Structures are given as structure tokens and as C-alpha cells.
Amino acid sequence: xxxxxxxxxxxxxxxxxxxxxxxxxxxxxxxxxxxxxxxxxxxxxxxxxxxxxxxxxxxxxxxxxxxxxxxxxxxxxxxxxxxxxxxxxxxxxxxxxxxxxxxxxxxxxxxxxxxxxxxxxxxxxxxxxxxxxxxxxxxxxxxxxxxxxxxxxxxxxxxxxxxxxxxxxxxxxxxxxxxxxxxxxxxxxxxxxxxxxxxxxxxxxxxxxxxxxxxxxxxxxxxxxxxxxxxxxxxxxxxxxxxxxxxxxxxxxxxxxxxxxxxxxxxxxxxxxxxxxxxxxxxxxxxxxxxxxxxxxxxxxxxxxxxxxxxxxxxxxxxxxxxxxxxxxxxxxxxxxxxxxxxxxxxxxxxxxxxxxxxxxxxxxxxxxxxxxxxxxxxxxxxxxxxxxxxxxxxxxxxxxxxxxxxxxxxxx
Amino acid sequence: xxxxxxxxxxxxxxxxxxxxxxxxxxxxxxxxxxxxxxxxxxxxxxxxxxxxxxxxxxxxxxxxxxxxxxxxxxxxxxxxxxxxxxxxxxxxxxxxxxxxxxxxxxxxxxxxxxxxxxxxxxxxxxxxxxxxxxxxxxxxxxxxxxxxxxxxxxxxxxxxx
Numbered sequence: 044x045x046x047x048x049x050x051x052x053x054x055x056x057x058x059x060x061x062x063x064x065x066x067x068x069x070x071x072x073x074x075x076x077x078x079x080x081x082x083x084x085x086x087x088x089x090x091x092x093x094x095x096x097x098x099x100x101x102x103x104x105x106x107x108x109x110x111x112x113x114x115x116x117x118x119x120x121x122x123x124x125x126x127x128x129x130x131x132x133x134x135x136x137x138x139x140x141x142x143x144x145x146x147x148x149x150x151x152x153x154x155x156x157x158x159x160x161x162x163x164x165x166x167x168x169x170x171x172x173x174x175x176x177x178x179x180x181x182x183x184x185x186x187x188x189x190x191x192x193x194x195x196x197x198x199x200x201x202x203x204x205x206x207x208x209x210x211x212x213x214x215x216x217x218x219x220x221x222x223x224x225x226x227x228x229x230x231x232x233x234x235x236x237x238x239x240x241x242x243x244x245x246x247x248x249x250x251x252x253x254x255x256x257x258x259x260x261x262x263x264x265x266x267x268x269x270x271x272x273x274x275x276x277x278x279x280x281x282x283x284x285x286x287x288x289x290x291x292x293x294x295x296x297x298x299x300x301x302x303x304x305x306x307x308x309x310x311x312x313x314x315x316x317x318x319x320x321x322x323x324x325x326x327x328x329x330x331x332x333x334x335x336x337x338x339x340x341x342x343x344x345x346x347x348x349x350x351x352x353x354x355x356x357x358x359x360x361x362x363x364x365x366x367x368x369x370x371x372x373x374x375x376x377x378x379x380x381x382x383x384x385x386x387x388x389x390x391x392x393x394x395x396x397x398x399x400x401x402x403x404x405x406x407x408x409x410x411x412x413x414x415x416x417x418x419x420x421x422x423x424x425x426x427x428x429x430x431x432x433x434x435x436x437x438x439x440x441x442x443x444x445x446x447x448x449x450x451x452x453x454x455x456x
Numbered sequence: 457x458x459x460x461x462x463x464x465x466x467x468x469x470x471x472x473x474x475x476x477x478x479x480x481x482x483x484x485x486x487x488x489x490x491x492x493x494x495x496x497x498x499x500x501x502x503x504x505x506x507x508x509x510x511x512x513x514x515x516x517x518x519x520x521x522x523x524x525x526x527x528x529x530x531x532x533x534x535x536x537x538x539x540x541x542x543x544x545x546x547x548x549x550x551x552x553x554x555x556x557x558x559x560x561x562x563x564x565x566x567x568x569x570x571x572x573x574x575x576x577x578x579x580x581x582x583x584x585x586x587x588x589x590x591x592x593x594x595x596x597x598x599x600x601x602x603x604x605x606x607x608x609x610x611x612x613x614x615x616x617x
Contacts, residue, residue, distance in 0.1 A: 393527035395501045396470070399592055403466045411501045425502045425525045454470050455528075 055354050058346060059435040061086040072405025075440040080225050080253060080384050080431035081409050082275045085335070089279055092338035093331050103327055105304055119330050122337030123320075129340045130270065131261040132287050136319035139293070140333055143284035144252040145175040147271035148219070150286055150299040150323060151248055152179035155269075158297070159216045160187035167215045167245075169194040169202045170421055171224045171231070174414040176250040180219060189216070196421060200227035200376040207236065211243045218247045222254030222270075226415035226429070227376025228359075228384030230254075237266040246292065252276050256433065257355055257382045259348035262287050274332060278433075279339035283332030286323070293319050300325040351434045355383055358432045362441045366430075369448055375427050386413075386427035389448055392455050394428040400454060401428075404447040406440075468585030469592070470528065477582075478528035483521040483538035492609060496524075496602030498594055503530045507537075507602040515546045522602075527595050529586060534599035536580050546607055548573060553604040556580055557597050560587060 059065055064084045067074050076084060096118060102111035104119045120135075127135045141147045156166060166180045170193050177191075184191045192215070194207040202220070211218065218240045223230050233254075237247045248269035254260055256277040262270045269292075274283040288296075298305055298316055302325030307315040316322045343351065362385055366372055371390040389397060398410035411426040412419045419426055430444055492509040505524035512518050520538040524531075541549040551573055560583065586596045 395503075395527035395592070395595065396529070399469070399589060400466065416502070419502070425504075454466075455475065 053346075055434065055437055059437065061088070061342070062435050063087060063090070065435055069405040069407070070403045072443075075406045075436075075443040077430040077432065077436065077440060077444060078407045078409050079256070079433035079436075080276070080413075080429065082281065083256060083278050083433050084435065085278055085280065085339070086342050088342045089335045089338045093280060093335040096331050096334045101330070104330055105321075115330055118334045118337070119328070122333045122340075125337045125340045126285055129260075129344070130255075130285075130287055131263055133263065134290055137287055137290050137293065139286040139288060139320040139323045140328055141271075141284045141286050141323075142282050142329065143273040143275070144250060144271045145179075145284075147269075147284055147286035148175055148248065148250065149179045151217075151219075151269050151271075151288070152183040154296040154299045154323075155246075155292065156180070156217050157183045157186060160184065160189035162188035163214060164189045165192050165212070165215045166190075167192045167194060167207075167210055167218045169207070169220055169231075170196045170417055171200065171202060171227065171229060172219070172221055172415065172417070173225050173250065173252070174416070175252075176219050176221060176248075177417070193417075196229075196418075199378045200224065200229045200418075201378045202229075202231055202236075204232070204235070204239070208239055211240055211245055213243065215243070215245050218245055219250065220247065221250040221252075222260075223251075223257065223382045223384075224376070224415070224418070225253045225384065226413040226418045226427070227378065227386055228381040228431075229376060229378040230380040230382050232380070233267065234265050241266065246289075253383070258352050268292055274336035274339060277336075277339055278342060280329075280332045280335040283329050283336050285336075290319065293323070296323075298325070299323050302326040304328075346434065354434060355432055358436055358438065358441065359383060359385070361438055362430060362432060362444070365441050365445045366448075369445060369452075371452065372448070375422055375424070383433065384429060384431045386429045388424065388427055390452065390455065392451060394426045396455075397428045397448070397451055400451040401444070401447045404443070404450060406444050406447045408444070465585065465588040469589060471582055471585065473579065473582040474528060474532040477532035477535040481522075481531050481535040483519070483535070483542075485521050485523060487519045487521040489519075492606040494602040494606035496598040496605075498526075498530070498598050500594065501527065503527065503595065503598060505530065505534055505599055505602055507534065507599060507606050509541075509603075509606050511546055517541050517544050517546060517549055522599065526598070527592075529583070529592055529595040530598050533580075533583055533596045536583070537599045537603060540576055540580060541603065544576070548576075550604060550607050552577060552580075553600045553607075556583075556600045559584065560593050560596050 062084045100114040102115045104116045123138050127138050195203050233249050240247045246268035249267045251270050251272040255272045268289045270287040275281040305317050305325040307317050373388045375386040394410035409429045489510045490508045491511045496505040503526035508521045510518040520542050522534045583596045586592045
């Protein structure tokens with residue numbers, strides 16, 4: 044077999060073997076990991092890249108003239124270039140490295156929105172949002188007397204675009220919307236939503252934490268002004284994330300935190316801030332995390348985002364079909380366009396009990412409110428059980444989930 | 457029965473007494489006369505319980521009830537709690553709180569509980585299986601923390617954190 048053939052025939056089963064954590068037994072069963080929407084596992088390539096960095100290259104970045112500092116800086120800045128290319132940003136100045144989606148959104152809330160907010164002005168979000176795309180805006184509104192407006196969703200878990208359009212009024216400072224809902228899996232038509240908002244000259248932040256792992260993201264095609272995401276949901280390490288921001292907007296924004304690395308010159312009579320993106324990166328960053336993120340991007344590109352999307356969509360459809368066969372199941376989140384996630388309730392079994400019973404059969408799911416309490420309030424439920432698939436899952440994982448649910452029904456029968 | 461194939465520890469948690477109390481919680485609802493109230497909140501899973509006590513002038517718990525939503529373990533625990541504390545002097549009820557949380561969180565058999573309380577807490581032993589599930593111990597102790605808070609007449613909700 045030629046090498047080219049070998050590469051071409053690499054399947055999802057091979058991808059799964061790249062992830063050491065998935066090769067273990069849990070409570071005597073092979074692990075069926077269906078909780079990637081909370082945090083994804085890491086392939087050997089990421090684990091090794093981080094370990095190599097720690098073993099060979101670690102020093103502080105942007106500071107030293109010595110060899111290791113140079114290597115660390117190259118690795119860190121090299122990852123920034125990979126990120127820029129991965130989301131097709133125009134310039135590396137637009138890639139701000141943060142601790143995660145949460146910090147990215149807080150940065151925009153405090154540095155972009157807050158100076159523009161005042162009584163009578165508004166931030167617009169949707170009812171689908173994760174707490175990380177709600178609370179930073181609530182804080183900025185509390186600090187300024189501005190109002191947080193929430194666009195409603197329908198029973199399927201889709202944003203009502205007609206209502207959203209009417210809410211895009213001149214007093215809205217910014218629209219913040221998720222790319223993919225972590226609780227319900229809804230894919231928002233972000234390109235259309237951005238166009239709608241830009242018609243009214245309203246900038247848009249897209250929370251892409253659940254978008255980037257599952258589909259090719261092109262920030263210039265989406266047209267958004269900010270795009271936030273986390274490494275640990277895309278097979279990279281925790282504590283690392285990205286804020287993409289349109290250069291003209293970032294340039295005009297004041298720094299988010301003060302410290303080393305974000306300055307050109309510090310004097311007691313005034314400090315000159317560093318250029319983009321360093322103006323927003325105070326202090327020694329999570330260098331190894333960023334190196335890991337770069338390796339995760341290399342890994343995703345080695346498979347190809349189109350292949351990942353095709354595999355996951357097919358698997359998600361299979362999961363929805365198999366779950367629908369279970370008597371007494373109630374699917375929460377039935378949008379026409381969905382990715383990865385299915386939330387559900389089973390009979391009157393509390394999701395937390397389901398989670399424990401499934402865990403004992405080696406099936407890992409998330410249970411509870413998924414950091415999206417308003418979504419739960421919308422459906423008048425305390426929480427859900429949520430299964431989410433990633434590139435390394437297969438139909439066997441879904442079959443195991445369904446079998447485990449039937450066992451839970453037996454226990455509670 | 458297929459459940460027999462499950463690991464013993466899982467059966468230990470979801471034993472029939474626990475399932476019975478979670479499906480048919482005793483003293484569910486607000487009693488007519490209430491002197492002490494406390495909320496129990498588990499921010500991890502969103503469980504919310506409100507525990508009611510009616511304590512008479514002699515310091516005896518005349519009745520108790522609870523409302524709220526939660527998993528089988530937290531509801532069963534609250535139900536078992538009401539059965540346990542009704543008729544007890546407040547001090548003994550608080551001793552029950554200490555004994556149950558000690559049992560579930562440390563699992564050690566330090567100072568044995570008073571014999572009379574030990575007997576009183578016999579049914580609550582049905583919850584002992586959760587010790588093997590660290591993630592679920594908070595579910596089992598939630599109502600008992602609310603009991604302690606109600607006795608202290610705390611205005612702040614008891615949380616599992």
C-alpha cells in the first residue's frame with residue numbers, strides 16, 4: 044500500500060486511536076466519551092507538543108536574547124500564525140491570545156462595550172447563550188446603567204430572526220451571539236445575523252466555543268467583528284483561548300489588563316502601550332497552552348475540517364434517530380440546523396441520576412444546566428442530560444448510550 | 457432482573473428504599489404552621505430544596521415538610537429527613553445533621569452516635585451507598601445542611617459549596 048493510499052483511507056476509527064484517554068476502561072467498560080462539548084480529549088500530537096515544549100524549549104517569551112527564549116517565542120508566535128490562518132483572519136494583529144472564551148468575551152465587554160454604554164443604550168444577546176456570553180454583558184450594563192436585551196428562541200431552540208431584526212435598534216452598542224449553542228446544539232446562521240446587524244451599523248461578537256471544533260470557520264466570510272473560542276473544546280489544553288477582533292476596532296480599544304508585555308515604555312508620567320495584539324496580552328501568557336493549541340490546529344488540518352464535519356453530522360443524525368427510538372425520551376433542542384449536541388430528558392428520571400448510572404456503564408455525558416440556565420428556564424426544566432459527539436466518536440458510542448439509558452429505565456422501573 | 461448485572465455499588469445507591477422515597481416523597485409541601493425555613497441549593501446541578509420546620513415552645517419539632525426539585529438521591533434524602541426529625545427535640549435533630557453529614561462525608565466510625573439516634577437514623581442508612589460516589593455526596597447531604605441552617609434560623613440559603 045502506498046503512503047498516499049494509507050492517508051486517504053484513514054477513517055474515524057484511526058482518529059480515535061490518536062487519543063490515549065479514549066483507550067481506557069471506566070467501571071469495567073471501554074470509555075464512551077460523549078462530553079466533548081464540555082471539554083474535548085487531546086490527541087497524542089497535542090500532548091507531545093506540550094511535553095516537548097516543557098522539556099526542551101521553555102523560557103519566557105518576547106524577553107530574552109538567549110536561545111530558549113527565542114525558541115519559546117517562535118513556538119508561541121508560530122501558533123498565533125496558525126490560528127490566524129485557521130480562522131482566515133486578515134492579520135496576526137487581530138489574534139489576541141487569552142485564557143479562554145470567557146476572558147475573550149470579558150475583554151470585549153470591558154474594553155469595547157463599557158466605554159460606549161450608558162443609560163438608554165443596550166447590549167443585545169439571545170436566549171440561547173452560555174453564561175459566559177451573558178454575565179460579562181450584565182456586569183458591563185450594571186457598571187453603566189445600560190440595558191441587556193434578550194432575543195427570544197422558539198420551541199425548537201432557534202433564534203427568532205424576525206424578532207431579532209426588530210431588536211437591532213440604533214441604541215444597541217453590540218450584538219453578542221453564539222455560533223453553536225452548547226446546551227441545544229443549534230447552529231445560528233451567524234453570517235445572516237451579522238449582515239442584519241451591520242445593516243444597522245451594529246458590531247457583532249460571535250461566541251465560537253462550540254463552533255470551531257466542528258466546522259471550518261472563516262471570520263471574514265462570517266463578517267463578524269469579534270470571534271471568541273477556547274483551545275480545550277478543540278482538542279487543545281485548558282486555560283488557553285483566542286479573541287479575534289477586527290483590527291480597526293482593537294486598535295481603538297483601551298487595554299484590558301495592565302502589566303508586562305503590553306507596554307512599549309513605562310514612565311510614572313505616562314505609559315505607552317504596545318502594538319496589537321500585545322496591547323491585550325499583559326503578563327507572561329500560557330505559553331505551553333498556546334503551543335498545544337497550535338498542535339491541535341495542525342491535527343485538525345491533518346484530517347480536514349470538511350471530513351470532520353461530515354463525520355459528525357452523520358453521527359449526530361444517527362444519535363438523534365437512535366435516541367428517538369427510546370420510549371419516554373424527550374429531546375430538548377430540535378433545531379433544523381444542529382451540530383454535535385443532543386440534550387434530552389428520560390421519563391421522570393433526574394439527569395443527575397442518569398449521569399451516575401451511565402457513568403457506571405462507561406458512558407460519559409454531561410448533566411445539569413450546562414451553564415445555560417436561561418435555556419432551561421425557557422423549557423421549564425431544571426436541567427437535561429446532554430450527549431455530544433466529536434471527531435473520535437462512532438456509532439458504537441451512541442449504541443452504548445442507548446443501551447445504558449435502557450438500563451437506567453430498568454433501575455427506575 | 458437486569459439490574460442484578462449492575463455493579464453492587466450502583467445497586468447500593470439506587471436501592472428500593474431510596475427509589476421509594478424519591479418517587480413518593482413523604483411530607484412534600486409546606487406544612488400549615490411553620491416556624492423555621494431554610495433553602496438548600498446545589499449550584500452544580502441546580503437542585504433546590506426548601507425545608508420547613510414547625511418547632512413548638514418546648515423546642516420540639518412538631519412537623520416538617522419540604523418542597524423543591526432534585527435528583528432521586530436529594531429528594532429521597534429530604535423525605536427521609538422529615539421522617540427522622542418529626543417529634544425530635546431540636547438539639548437531637550441537629551445531632552442527626554452532624555451524624556448524617558459525618559457518615560456520608562468521612563465515612564469513618566469515629567465517636568459513635570448516641571444509641572437512640574442511631575436507631576432513629578436506621579432508614580437513613582439507605583443513603584450510605586453514595587459514599588462510593590463522591591460526585592453525589594452533596595446531593596445526599598443537601599437537605600441535612602438545610603435542616604441545620606433552619607435550626608440556626610439562618611436567612612442565607614445552605615449550599616453544598
